[in-house]
Amino acid sequence: MARPLTKAVFVGALNWLKRWWALILIVLTWHFWVEFNNFNTIVMPRPLTVLVDMATNLQVYLPSSFQTVLVSIAGLAIGLALGTALAMLSWWSPLVGGTLTPLSLIASSIPVVTIIPILARIFGYDGKTVIIIVAIISFFPAFVFTTAGLKKLPAGSADVFRALGVSRWKTLVHLALPAAVPSWMVALRIAAPGAILAAMLAEFLMGTSGLGYLFVTSKAEFDMDRALGTSLFATIVSLISFALVSRAEKWVVMRRQ
Numbered sequence: 001m002a003r004p005l006t007k008a009v010f011v012g013a014l015n016w017l018k019r020w021w022a023l024i025l026i027v028l029t030w031h032f033w034v035e036f037n038n039f040n041t042i043v044m045p046r047p048l049t050v051l052v053d054m055a056t057n058l059q060v061y062l063p064s065s066f067q068t069v070l071v072s073i074a075g076l077a078i079g080l081a082l083g084t085a086l087a088m089l090s091w092w093s094p095l096v097g098g099t100l101t102p103l104s105l106i107a108s109s110i111p112v113v114t115i116i117p118i119l120a121r122i123f124g125y126d127g128k129t130v131i132i133i134v135a136i137i138s139f140f141p142a143f144v145f146t147t148a149g150l151k152k153l154p155a156g157s158a159d160v161f162r163a164l165g166v167s168r169w170k171t172l173v174h175l176a177l178p179a180a181v182p183s184w185m186v187a188l189r190i191a192a193p194g195a196i197l198a199a200m201l202a203e204f205l206m207g208t209s210g211l212g213y214l215f216v217t218s219k220a221e222f223d224m225d226r227a228l229g230t231s232l233f234a235t236i237v238s239l240i241s242f243a244l245v246s247r248a249e250k251w252v253v254m255r256r257q
Contacts, residue, residue: 045225053225054232060214061233068199068210069237071127075134076195080188082135083142091150091176092168101147108140112198116205130202130210137198141187149183150176182256185249192245193238200234211237 017024027047034044041049054061086104090097116133123129153175161171203212211234218226 041224042222043224045228050225050228050232054229057226057229060226061229064209064211064214064230065233065237067127068196068203068212068234071130071210072134072195072199072241075131075199076138076191078131079135079138079195080142080191083139083144083187084146084184087143087146087150087180088172088177090147091172097147100143104140104143107136112137113201113205116202120206125206126208129206130199130208133202134195134198138191138195141190141194142184145183145187145190146180149180152179152183154179182249182253185245185252189242189245189249192241196234196238196241 030047034046037044086100090100112133115136116129119132120129123132150172157175158171161175166174199210200212200215202208203210204216205212207213207216211230215227215230218224218230
């Protein structure tokens with residue numbers, strides 16, 4: 001009885017190592033690099049002290065994470081809704097599409113870092129501006145992928161709808177939009193982690209509440225354990241959002257097959 005249990009534990013540990021060996025290698029490299037150079041905690045703390053700070057100060061990290069996630073979700077929802085609506089408008093009118101596509105490309109080419117101070121002066125140094133910035137970041141993938149998805153109609157389906165005299169609105173609702181769902185899910189998968197990082201960047205530059213602000217204050221106080229812990233928290237939140245959206249995307253694809 002003991003031997004099968006030991007074998008199962010060994011196989012489980014081996015599978016765990018196969019999945020997480022790269023992360024373990026990074027942590028070990030980080031630790032030995034700090035030890036080898038004998039850095040103090042202000043220059044570069046050891047990974048263990050960062051993890052201890054994260055585990056023992058959840059009351060500091062969690063409210064900031066909640067704030068960042070909240071504005072990220074709001075900005076993501078607005079950006080996706082706006083991008084989807086304009087993609088539908090572009091599908092509806094080729095003339096509008098010809099105008100919106102180059103404008104969206106130009107807008108996406110503007111470095112967001114440069115416009116954050118301008119937007120903050122216009123809309124204020126608060127969560128509202130963070131939401132606007134996240135919406136701007138999320139808009140482009142939604143517009144591009146939804147536009148592409150609306151054109152991926154099943155072969156011959158558009159001709160059938162046209163021959164049956166189906167109105168353009170019903171063609172959009174019953175044919176084009178369902179065809180665009182997989183592409184829209186790709187846009188969501190790409191935009192969701194970026195929304196977290198965009199919110200954190202805006203909080204960092206504007207000095208508002210959230211993970212970005214926590215990073216700024218920790219860095220100013222030379223508390224590098226807290227600063228790196230904040231970065232790790234943001235990474236974890238981004239990975240969780242990516243995993244959730246990826247799972248939702250797989251579910252949608254399975255439902256369509």
